[in-house]
Amino acid sequence: MVPKALPLSDEAPELQIVLLIATAAGLFLGGLCAAVIGSIKLPMARRLSMDEGRVGILVASFSITFLPVVILSGWMIDAFGAGLVLLVSLLGAAIGLVLMALAGQFMQAICAAIFLSVAWSTLINVVHVMIPLAFPGSIVTGTNVADVFFSLGALTTPLLAAQMVRGETYRGLLFLIAAVAAGAGAFCLLLPAAPLVPKVEAAGEGISFLQQPRIWLCGIALCLFGPIETTFATWTSSYLVEKGFPDRFGTRMISGFWGASMISRLVVAFLLPLLWFSTEETWIVLVLAVVATLVTLLIVISPSRRAAPWLVVAAGLACGPLFPTVLAILFLGFDPSMHGRALGTTLAIGNLGYTLTPLVVGLVARKTSVQRSFIVLTLSGIGLIGVSVALMLHVSLAEPLLAGH
Secondary structure, rough: OOOOOOOOOOOOOHHHHHHHHHHHHHHHHHHHOHHHHHHHHHHHHHHOOOHHHHHHHHHHHHHHHHHHHHHHHHHHHHOHHHHHHHHHHHHHHHHHHHHHHHOOHHHHHHHHHHHHHHHHHHHHHHHHHHHHOOOOOHHHHHHHHHHHHHHHHHHHHHHHHHHHHHOOEEEHHHHHHHHHHHHHHHHHOOOOHHOOOOOOOOOOOOOHHHHHHHHHHHHHHHHHHHHHHHHHHHHHHHHHHHHOOOOOHHHHHHHHHHHHHHHHHHHHOOOOOOOOOOOOOHHOOOHHHHHHHHHHHHHHHOOOOOHHHHHHHHHHHHOOOOHHHHHHHHOOOHHHHHHHHHHHHHHHHHHHHHHHHHHHHHHHHOOOOOHHHHHHHHHHHHHHHHHHHHHHHHHHHHHHHHHHH
16 A cells, blocks of 8 residues: 655654754745735736736746646656755745846746746645655645645735835835745755655656556646636735725735635644545545635625625635645555656646636736636636546545555
8 A cells, every 4th residue: 555654764853853844944935935926916017017917927927837847846856855956946936036026127027937936836846745754644634734834825925015015115025035935945954865865666667657547637636726726816906906995905815815725724634534434535625626616606796895805715715725635635646756756747737727827817807807707717616626526536446456555
């Protein structure tokens, strides 16, 4: 049977602590960076004269390198170890944030977003590969608990933006996050690479994981989930401003989305061990996919101004556990020596949704309204429900086979 985690040696508890802190810091930085563009979107749009269409291009630029980078970084993690890759990604994120702060033209902002995307994509891959190492035990519980740090970072950025951004000035916020990233990178120097280098499987098995349906089903699930998370993280402020709320409230509600996401991840992490039936992970994904789809539909059709912030919070509650639970389902199907490549490939497939959606949502918002553009999320959610059913059937059939090995 596939092991649930790759534990570190019991003889090195201090290394376990360092690894835990490094992983949590990486996830926190990943969340900080994920919410950056959404948090500075309104002042940046004014400063660089961007309409919603150009904002969509900027958001897509942040995702455009994700596909090749996560595949390449997955192989690098398995070949050189997670410690070195984590260090490089954190320092790269610091540089990318500084470049974005200094960008004074639209094309400069695009180039900065692409550079930051390379570092962020690598960071997201490596920290999620490190989760089974840093949070030993149940992978499903570990991924949801660990991703709480991501949500914490993502809700912190909008709160900082609400306090630090004045008018069209947002450089101080970006410089602060860059300094935190550089500090986290310096801490990674305490992390030896050797214990984090996984075993390499026998020659000839390097791409055998591509034949597994699980990797494609999880990838497609993330591809369909991506539009929902990305749009709320980026267009929540525009949606609420369109509903008549002030700019600062709209920015703060991005934190509301991520805060609700963090709470639901904790709830699922502690609820899963209490469930008595098998394939509970896939049931969680299916139920939350249905709820998220219904929430996006309500946003499209509801004329209520008062309900708008609560719908954003409801979306956060539904979306929170989806990403980490899908990753847990993926990890449970592969040997730890293949986690880097398996995760990189899955995230690359999922990247299609994260990259294309901002372009589509931005175009629809420009032609109609931000509220109406959320219909894209409803359609994506319907597809996610279908894939969740397929994933449930696959896991229920695969578990007896895994248990027999």
